Structures are given as C-alpha cells and as structure tokens.
Amino acid sequence: MIVCMIIALSFVAKAQTSCDYNSSDITFNIGTPGILPSNSLTTYLLVDHATGIITKISSTQSFTGISQSKQYDIYAYSYVNDNTVTGLTVGGTLTNVSAACGDFSKPLLVNICVPPSNAGVCDYTTTSFTLKTVTSPPAGATTEYILTDLNGVILQKSVTPSFTGLTGTQSYNVYAVSYTGSISNLSIGSNYSTITGACYDLSNAFPVKVCVCQPTCLGVTLTKVK
Template identity: 30%
Template sequence: MTLNFTQTHRNALLGLLLALLGLLNSVTLAQQTTAPCDYTTATVTLTSAGGSGGGTVRYVLVDAAGLIRQVSSTPTFGGLTGSQSYTALALSYEGQAMNLTAGQPLSAVSASCFNWSNDLPIRVCVSAGDADGDGVIDTNDRCPDTPTGTVVNAYGCPLSLSVCDYSTPTVTFNSTGGSGTGMVRYILADSIGVIRQINTTPTFSGLAGTRTYMALALSYEGPVMNLTVGQPLSAVSASCLAWSDALSTRVCVPASTDCDYTIGTVISLRNSGGSQTPNTQTRYLLEDSTGLLVQVNQQSTFTTIGLTPGIYRAYSLVYTDNQPLTLQPGTRLTIPTGVCVAQSDVLTLRLCADCIPKCVPIIVSRLTR
C-alpha cells in the first residue's frame, strides 16, 4: 500500500520529528551531568586482584584525554588535585615495555607480551585547602602558619613585618634537615617574592636599609631553570625540586655615616674566583640605591665622576657569550628566563662628597688705630 502525504501531513510529520529531536536532546543533556566523586583525597589506593605469571605488573592512571598521568608499582596514586576524571588500569608484561611513561598516550604502550586489565573509571574531587585562611592555598603557601589578618604576598608570607630581627648588613640563618644527594641553594627574596641573593650557605650580606625578606632553601636534582637574581620564586623549576618553608624576617640596618669613597676618587675592588674558560664573559656592575645600573665595566674599578653621594651596590656577573643578556646603564638588571648567569655577593658602598661642609665659628674683632 502506498502512503501519500499532503502538505498538511508533511507539516504534522515535521513537527513530530522536531519534537522527537527535542526529546533526544533533553536526554543527551541529562546524561552529561557531572559524575559523583569517588574520592576526595589527593591520594587514592585501589584494590588489585587476580593476575598470574612471572612478569612485571604496573598500575597506570590515565586522564580523560587518554594520556598517562602516573605509573606505579602499587595501586596507589598520589598528588591528585582539583576535580578530574581518570581511568585506572593494571598492565602485566614480560620483557621491556615501550612508552610506559607519564605524558604518553595509553595507545602507544607496547611490549612483546602484555595484557591490560579492565578499565576502572574514577572521579577524584580534591578541594584546595587553606589551613591558615590567608587566601593562598596550602600547596602554594610557603608560610603555612600566618597569623589571622596578616596581609600576605602570593606565597602566603607577610608583605611587611613591624619588628626588626637583625640590624647588621650580614645575616646568617640556621639550616636543618634535608636529604638526598642533590644540590641545595639558599635564597633571599624580597617581600613580593623576587630573588635578591642566592648562596651555597645560609648567609646573606650587603643588606641595607629597612626591609622585609623571605629566606628559603631549595633542594633540586639535575638542571634548574630561572634560579637567578631578579626572577620571581614561582619561575624556578627543575625535574625534581623541593622548597623549604619560608622564614620571614625584617632587617633594619642603620644608615652609616662612614664613607667608603669620595666623589673624585676611583673605586677599586679586589676580586677572586670566577671562570676563565673560553667564551665566558665577566662584567662588574655598579647600581644605585634604587636598583638602576650606573656603570658596567670589564674590570673591577668604577669612576665616581658624575655620581651623586649615596649608597651604591657593586657585584659581578659571569655568563657565556651566547647568552642574550643586555647590561645597559640607566636600566635595571633583568635576566631573561632560561639564561644561565652566576652572580657574586653584593658589596654595599657609601659614596660621599669630596668636601663635607662644616660649621666653623668666626670671630670678628674691631680694628683700631
């Protein structure tokens, strides 16, 4: 039997189809609601059962895009953050497994003989904690016990302290703990987290004026990026690193009335160490109290002609020829990301006028004939 549709029938059928499509869209949207959370902790431990043979077993956590995030010898995964969906699997294999590393797609894993377990979808919802309530989450907080109401920087440390802890230009801290065979560096950063000094010991010198600082220790293995003066702490990275908590301290160094040099003389400094390898440059820098470079020289001497009385800081930089480093008087020292530069300790100098006015009493006598 043949069915013939009039225009009215066609319109009715079209309306029915649109209604059905609307219903299907509603069902699809309902299926896309957020899945409930299976875990609310940063560490998840699953149960493993079954398996056989004498091969190797690895437990793999994969993200929603199918990329491997963690590979473990036990069914425990740690360091999870935020609200994310994962798939957990177990891999049994013999011989060597290829591409079984974080960042690789699961489909790239191969071995001469291997077998995957069933997929276990899980959803992890980890709330970012802020134990001291300063607005900086605990994972980023370098000062975890800040008193309530304290104004803090991006690292959870006080922007300013009211009580002076030190009154000398050289400060030494105690260092305890630490482990491993990696490198350790001690860092002094200003109150907003910009690196000011980097040393192999917890001693910092050349401090002047009244300022609040953050002192930290950094342990790392392998190459480290952006560990240079002028970089923010957040820019420092390495394949394996650990920061200590920060020690906030206020240094109040009284202004000195003693002059190291007077205008018109030559500032001549002694230097030792450094690098004499080919394609290595050494520059000696003099900057004023505001941080502006006033002289950049190849020798450790500076002229005082044209300078004004005040506090200056002298230090040296060692870097290779291929480093894109610009040292220009009248600008602030800026070390680009990824540039490898070694900086000496800072030497603070006080420059005075060549003639200091003094009040000399004058006695006037009347002359008579």
C-alpha cells in the same frame, strides 16, 4: 629521586611579581557553578601552583589562615555527593582528586603575599645575617639558599644561608632549594615560583625583617681651647 627534601630554617641568635592579595585571609570570585544535580556539592581548593599540593579547602569562596607567600591556583570542584569522591584532603595532590561524577573549574592563578608575623619587629639591624638549617641538606643533592622580596623575586643566592649587602628597612623571605641534575630559573631577578627541574625541592618560606640604620651627618664645630 629526592624524597622529602624540605629544609626547615631558624634564626642563629610567594611569573607574577605583583601581589593579588596582601593578607592571610582572602575572598575571591571564581564564578558560580552551572546547573548541578540536587545532591551535588561544590568545594573550593587553594593549590600550590609549583607543586600541585592542596593547601586549603573551603565550602565558600574564601580562605583563611594562609601562611606562605607564593603563587596559588584556586579551583572550584563540583561533584555528586555519592560517597565516591577521593583525594579531597589538605596535603594531597590535585591529580589525586576524583569522583564518579565530578569536574574542576579552570584555575584562577593568584599571587598571595602574606605579611610576616613579625612585621613590626626587626630581626636584624646589620647589613648581613646568617640562618641555620634545622635538618641537614639531602645527601647527593646540591643545596642553595635564596633571598627574595615579598613578591618572590630572587635578590640574592648563596651556597650558605648567609646574605650580605643589605640596606634600609626591608622584609624578605629565605628559601632553601635542593636539587640534582639541571635546574632552571634559579637566578637573581627570577621569581622563585618559576624554578623548575627534573628533581628538586623547595623549603617553606622563612620571613626575615632587616632594619639597617642609616648614618646621619651632624654638623660639628671645633674650637681650639688654649
């Protein structure tokens, strides 16, 4: 079993393929709770679709400060406020949330594309770049690196954190994927959020903006000088 295979990335020098939201702050409509006892509360949860981990909790139908572009499930959780609710914490898993009297809504699946914090800055102006890992890949596991667009579609994959053949001005996300055994959907053209396997882990997204200058052809007149 692989435990805590999160791999952080830094510079060396988000299935759905459209974005429902293009912001780190969102407002949604998941409906209104039915008739509840007077001492009931309703809380809204933003849950990582791939892992089931709670990333945000709100008392209103909105979330702020979302930092990663990926697919999420939004739940409304209504429960009687009798001090029996447990597991309702950021970083916990949805399956651990329980109460003596509580119920979840059906999930609302959303694809959130958070603009890179460095959206106006070019990290690289070349057709290739290399990142480095802050922590070593887990022993005994296979680690691959993937380059995705902001919708999560895998554009390139590599056994090293290097990517080549880039053109134009584009924003990307880079992920490290570590796994043992078989893994599915780790292929170019797939969405990273559809990756599955018996034992795997995915790093946080690392945003990169590449600005490759396009050559401009200028007419030149040559004159023979005697």
